Amino acid sequence: MKFFVDTADVDAIAELNDLGMVDGVTTNPSLILKSGRDILEVTKEIADMVSGPVSAEVVALKADEMIAEGRKLAQIADNIAVKVPLTWDGLKACNVLTNDGHMVNVTLCFSGNQALLAAKAGATFISPFIGRLDDINLDGMQLIADIRQIYDNYDFETEILAASIRSVNHAFEAARIGSDVMTAPPDVIKKMAQHPLTDKGLDAFLKDWEKTGQKIL
């Protein structure tokens, strides 16, 4: 499973990147706002830091304008994936930008049918939003499973990018189902290392080690 980091915080990306944990980065207008940075500047900085795809999102609603914005964003670096929303115009823009040779991430996906259309339009990535479905008492993880089945039925090459990951359980379930990629906030990725039995076991080992009176270094 590929790990994308869902943030425009360059320091947080750098920390995980140094550990070899970052296969890509996703941003969106809300994350750009949170960073307080200029979109072109911060996206360039991130794209120079990581070798994998860096998603940068268009904000226009009409296909022609999305295409123009997407082409501009794609000029930032070779590893930019243009992010377009899953609307009819977004699908048109996806098709044109894909034919241009750009990676395209179709975002705000909330149904299997939407994911099917994105694959037909040639999307590189489809981003189903797990947490936001859970927020309205629907089963976000079931959507990942449904898309996995649909794409496998027809050998679509579009990669499932599980998004709106809010917890370590989301990350685990997405991996178990076979999502190709997950994008998660840095703190969720770091929390995946935690287990109370690890802490308890380490504490016991260190207490016993102290009793031996030995040193390794």
Ligand code: G3P
């Ligand atoms: O990857 C999409 C993500 O940024 C949305 O997450 O938590 O705002 O639903 P959230």
